[in-house]
Amino acid sequence: MAxxxxxxxxxGAMAAAARLAVAGHRVTVYERTDTYGGAVRRLERDGFAFDTGPGLLPLPAVYRDLFVKTGREPLEECVELVQVDPSSHHMFADGTRVSLPNASRAGVVAALEAALGAEPARRWGDFxxxxxxxWDRTRRPLLEEPLWPNWRTLAEREPYPAVPHKKLLRTRRAGTLxxxxxxxxxxxxLTALLExxxxxxxxxxxxxxxxAAVLPYMxxxxxxxxxxxxxxxxARAVYERCLARRVEFVxxxxxxRIVEKDGRAAGVGFRDGVVAGADHVVAGVDHHRLGFLAEHRLYDDGDVRPEVSGEWAPPGRFGVLLALRGPREPDAPHRTVVHTPGREAELDFLTVGTDxxxxxxxxxxxxxxxxLRPDAEHESVVVSAVVPSDAQWGEGDLDERYADLVVEAAERALPGLRERVxxxxxxxxxxxxxxTGAEFGGVPAPSLAGGGTGFLRPANVTALPGLYRVGGWxxxxxxxPHAxxxxxxxxxxxxxxxEFRGSQ
Structure with a gap:
């Protein structure tokens, strides 16, 4: 027993903890805040409740497997899972609307045909x-197996079978989304839906x-x-499963700091100087913080390194949590995506730091x-957008000005929204x-093949024996699912x- x-x-850290405890190890989780869940948090006020992190769960099989492998009660006995149908309602810049059914390729194509026409629907189906x-080419190496030692094969080889495209007497294939x-x-x-x-x-x-075509496919x-x-x-269910397996939380x-002895991780140290010894250390923190904790270099020559991607301040999520008067319409979609009419301006704001x-x-x-609401005569709504995380949030009136823009955009989906707030x-x-402790509150993306090293994440093992990385970074x-x-x-x-090569 280690x-x-x-x-x-x-x-991700709790998922590892539960599995390690079932394997007979003595596991202690050290959390700097007063609760569990990382980015999966909740805000409660006046009888309203809001998810401040992820609002939906894709690929629930990952957590079903966790609960099967760590106890007798399956996931569905610990939480109530509800399939969202339609999975999303889309409002495009030209006023077109379409509701896409859940987990049905044929249903999605049929919905697109009704809204956009037969030819666009056919192209989406072919896509x-x-x-x-x-997905078939990348599922195992990018989701179910440790990162390959020859990971450059994943970084450099594009798995998406792009259609040949003729332009100026040259034949090219799409290399970007x-x-x-x-x-x-x-x-x-369709481009807005894809992107x-x-x-x-x-x-x-x-x-x-x-x-990245695998994202809509999933x-x-x-x-x-x-x-x-x-x-x-x-998050509560995973935490309680950890407790049931006798994982200790502090x-x-x-x-x-990460304590090192004889060239390997040997425990963790705290601000008051106390040290907790360990045979293995699992770090569920972003690469910036991990670099501060460890004196030893964490990357061998040839490893995926986060600095190679230039990802010092990945984008974050900006949310407006709305307590509304008035009931929710019975047929209101769970999720609506309101697409911007200014694609280039939005992307430049996100990546270049323009206005x-x-x-x-x-x-x-x-x-x-x-x-999530005090009674049937009220509704809780979360409206979110992706933003540059290193903008001057919290200074001046930027937060409120941007919140006004977000609510204005959302009003296309909920006419009269501002009067209900x-x-x-x-x-x-x-x-x-x-x-969460993540630098700038950034949100990590799933690993993707192709595009060079910037779309992979560092391996779960580090150059310091006994130290492992876990979680979205x-x-x-x-x-x-990836966590x-x-x-x-x-x-x-x-x-x-x-020698572990992943689930079979």
């Missing part, structure tokens, strides 16, 4: 066939590899799910959940930084050793 010290109580091929939209979809509404999946993680489609193939009571209930315990765009792409979440809370990347990247898989990979590497 002693395992886990830094942070995020979803999904190619996206599935990219934007080129897939322009050359293969050839409809600004919104990358934009949700702050990825600029003009630079994002074509392999949603169409595996669906989106909501956890009744809010996504915080999923809250208010900020780790300030605030006139209208951002916003996601409106309206769960039909009595647990009882009060609102603004949630900025600065607040996410304070709660490590392989296989950000998002709830859960990072926990499975780290547990496998500790239990089985470096």
């Amino acid at each position: 002693r395992i010290a886990v830094i942070g109580a995020g979803m 999904l066939v190619r996206a599935r091929e990219a 934007a080129e897939v939209g322009a050359w293969e979809l050839r409809d600004p509404r 919104s999946h990358a934009l949700a993680y702050g990825l600029d489609p003009r630079r994002t590899p074509a392999s 949603e169409h193939a595996f669906g989106l799910w909501y956890v009744r009571g809010g996504m915080r209930e999923l 809250f208010g315990a900020e780790v300030v 605030t765009p006139a209208s951002p792409t916003v996601t409106v979440l309206r769960p039909d959940d009595p647990a 009882l009060w609102r809370e603004v949630y900025t990347p600065d607040q996410a930084d304070e709660e 490590s392989h296989p990247g950000g998002g709830l 859960g898989m990072s926990g499975a990979l780290v547990a496998g590497l500790i239990v089985e050793g470096p």
Whole structure:
């Protein structure tokens, strides 16, 4: 039985902790804040409740597997999963609307045909066939296996089978998501639909590899799910599973260094000088903080390094939490994406730091959940947009000015929205930084093949023996399913050793 010290109580860290405890190890989680869940948080006020982090769960099989492997009660006995249908309602800049059914490729194509016409729908259906091929090629190496030692194969080889495109007597193939939209979809509404999946993680489609086609494919193939009571209930269930497996949690315990002895990680040290010894250390923190904690170099020659990508301040999420008077309409979609009419301005704001765009792409979440509102005559709504996390949030009136823009965009989906507002809370990347410890409150994206090293995450193992990375800032990247898989990979590497090759 080994002693395992886990830094942070995020979803990936707790997933690793539960699996390691089941394997017979003594696991202690040290969390600098007073609660668990990482970015999966909840704000409550006056009988209203809001998810301040992820609002929906893709690929729930990852957490089903966690609960099967760590106890008798399956996930569905610990939380109530609700399939969201339609999975999303889209409002495009030209006024076109379309509702996309959940987990049905044929249904999505049929909905697009009714809204956009037969030819655009056919092109989207053909695109999904190619996206599935990219998914089949990358699913195991980028989700289910530790990062390959020859990871450059993933970085340099584009798995998306792009259609040949003739331009100026030359034949080219799409290498970015934007080129897939322009050359293969050839409809600004389909392009907006495609790019919104990358934009949700702050990825600029003009630079994002074509392999990001797997993001809409995952949603169409595996669906989106909501956890009744809010996504915080999923974090609670994972935390309680850890407790049931006798994982110890110490809250208010900020780790300030990783203790090294005889050339390997040997524990963690705290601000008051106390040291907790360990045989293995699992760090569920972003690469900036991990670099401050460890004196030893964390990367061998040839490793994926975050600085190679230039990702010092990844985009963050800006949320406006709205307490509304008046009931929710029975047929209101759970999720509405309101697409910006100014694509280039939005992308430049996000990636270059230009002035605030006139209208951002916003996601409106309206769960039909009595647990989130004081009574049937009120409604809780979360409106969010992706923003540059290193903007001057919290200074002057930037927060409120941008919140006004977000609410104005959301009003396209909810006419009369501003007249219904009882009060609102603004949630900025600065607040996410304070709660999660992630530099600037940035949101990590899932790892993607192609596009060079900037779209992969560092391996779960480090150059310091006994120290492991877990969570969205490590392989296989950000998002709830990826966090859960990072926990499975780290547990496998500790239990089985470096020969571990992932689930079979």
